[in-house]
Amino acid sequence: MAAIEGILFDKDGVLFDFQKTWGAWTKGVIAGFADGDPGLAKRLADVLDFDAEAGTFRRGSFVIAGTAQQVVDALSRELPDWEPDALYNHIKQQTARAPQVEAVRLRPTLDALKARGLRLGIATNDAEAAARANVASVDALEPFDFIAGSDSGFGAKPAPGMCLGFAQAMGLPPEALVMVGDSTHDMIAARAAGFARVAVLTGVATHADLAPHADAVLPDIGALGAWLDARGE
Structure with missing residues (x-):
């Protein structure tokens, strides 16, 4: 692993x-x-x-x-x-x-992940400029090393282009990366790119919807630290 x-x-x-x-x-x-x-x-x-x-x-x-x-x-x-x-x-x-409602307190959550030495990115089917504005509005832009939208030249999910673009931009192999999403589109894109797949329940899909497509289903991204610890990271 x-x-x-x-x-x-x-x-x-x-x-x-x-x-x-x-x-x-x-x-x-x-x-x-x-x-x-x-x-x-x-x-x-x-x-x-x-x-x-x-x-x-x-x-x-x-x-x-x-x-x-x-x-x-x-x-x-x-x-x-x-x-x-x-x-x-x-x-x-x-x-x-649009006013954004954070799934968890984003900045401390992201800063804790960065403190582990992780590279962080966003892959959204929204437009890139909107994604940057949304994240900046809650003071959470700085921790990200990569942001791609469906208009950024990588295609849109469930195709794997944004995932592969992140791997290439970070200079990391796909097997060292994980996609965190709330939909089967995210999980399909991750699998096609060779990423690990973590689903969260802060979207609309249920545990039953996501579990067949994910390596793990977490309540929200605040549980990522414990998931990484359980892997021995």
């Missing part, structure tokens, strides 16, 4: 609690686009598989592991007055400003 030398994190549902961060934000964005039209608001919620009354995404929503472009493509069908590029830029700007 190779020693772990680096950890690659998904962003939403891993660093940040998915429903608490994006539920309220999505409700507000839908209201802004609908501008008082309840029929349009319902259609927008439906295409995102979003429960507007509860303010949460349904477990099967593509948004949970989807790319920013996929969200724009879905919304475009109901917003014909928006040019696709303008809609993409608008959504990207809005996501960059």
Whole structure:
């Protein structure tokens, strides 16, 4: 069993609690686009598989592991007055400003992992600029050595490009790296890249959803230190 030398994190549902961060934000964005039209608001919620009354995404929503472009493509069908590029830029700007709810206290958690000598990265299907802004908003940007979004040139998960990009950028073999995610997309990408796979339960997927695809399922990233200790790291 190779020693772990680096950890690659998904962003939403891993660093940040998915429903608490994006539920309220999505409700507000839908209201802004609908501008008082309840029929349009319902259609927008439906295409995102979003429960507007509860303010949460349904477990099967593509948004949970989807790319920013996929969200724009879905919304475009109901917003014909928006040019696709303008809609993409608008959504990207809005996501960059979304208030983030940390899954755990991020900075001390990340600093503790860095103190072990680990290299840290982010691989998200969100846009890279939005990811950087989200992490910076909670003073957690500095510990990361690598940040890639679906628009960074590595492709999007579940393809392994971002994982392999992290390995190459860090100069480390895949077997010395672990991907931490909250979706099967993350686990599939990690497996294809030859990474160890750790799932966390701060997204929408359940333990039963994730366990068949992961080497370990943890409650949140705050448990990574104990997981590393149990491996003898």
